[in-house]
Amino acid sequence: MKVTVLQFPGTNCEYDTKYAFEKLGADVEIIWHEETTLPENTDLVVAPGGFSYGDYLRSGALAKFAPIMNAVKEYAANGGKVLGICNGFQILAESGLLPGALKRNDNLHFISKHHHLKVVNNDNVFLQELNIGDVVNIPVAHHDGNYFIDEDGLKELEKNGQILLQYCNKNGENQILNGSVEQIAGVCNKEKNVFGLMPHPERAMELLLGCDDGVKMLQGFLK
Template sequence: MKVAIILFPGTNCEEDTAHAFKLLGCQTQIIWHKEDKIDTDLVVLPGGFSYGDYLRTAAIAKFSPAMQAVKEHAKKGGYILGICNGFQMLLELGLLKGAMRRNENLNFVSKYHHLKVISNNNKFLANLAKNEVVNIPIAHGEGNYYTDENTLKSLYDNDQVLLKYCDAKGNEINPNGSVDNIAGICDENKRIFGLMPHPERACEKILGTDDGMKMLKGLVW
């Protein structure tokens, strides 16, 4: 299986992401953002600060040639995973619904955080049980996910809310102000996934948890 990881100026998680998918036996390729053609099974938009997050997160990255290829990949029904800054890119492109704002307390947050699986009716979380609690690092200054009430209702109606922030016992808590404590969503076809936490940083127990590997493994065939 081929995994293409798109690299932008300011991206800083491409090697971690490549390492995680290599552990899963994938053929990985890091692609510079100026490439306008992508031949792959899965596109991953990794975390970081593309173009320094000037204007707003991912506002400039969406105009890169590679992003046109990402949109074409989506039109063909290809799988896409956006992690942190990559999630923000998917929102900017309109491939996922909603927008991202500054954290409610205006501080950058970086720590391990528990997440509750809300829906596993998709490839990404197929290896996890509904309501299962996992421990995944978060690191962001603009992770305050927002959407209006009608769109939020449609996300729930279509089983698109995937992950919520919680404590170790599964009680919902909120580190950034995100609406309804949402940490990750998908598109209606369940082929495009976005989340603020970093599963690629939780792929080996020596690092504290390998819960992220359970997530990424679902996208490998």
């Protein structure tokens, strides 16, 4: 499997992401934001975490204008799989590839810790290795992770099974982390080939580092 990882000025999780997918057996290539085409035979594009363009204006607001994003949009429109993690999720939302928006955490503080997530929908390639209701423990690290969508948009997400993950406690009961609508931690597009989440599964690949719950999350893409 060929995974292409995007790199913007300020990205800082590209090598973590590369390591995670290589650990699962994928061939991974990192490409610079000024490229205008994706590598041939790309099976998955990942927009990783970090602070693209220093989060100037808004998180992800400038990255959406990067030359490579035209190729990513075309790739997604043709059914290609795209994953956005943290800042990558913000970039995909700003680019219109995912519904909703990410705004400042309701407590106005940067949040960095492990936090439990509940699987809401698994009828997609991303979470197919997990069951609905499964609880995983995944690191979060964000200042602008407060997911917002209006009431009509939320109804569409629920209707189409686009809500992927919710913040919860260890027992699977919804728990407020950053003020996200319905404690949403991750969503996908209606076609279920573009995915975004604020937590970092690529940082949860080894028990030695505290948790390997990210393995099953990312493994779905290799099926």
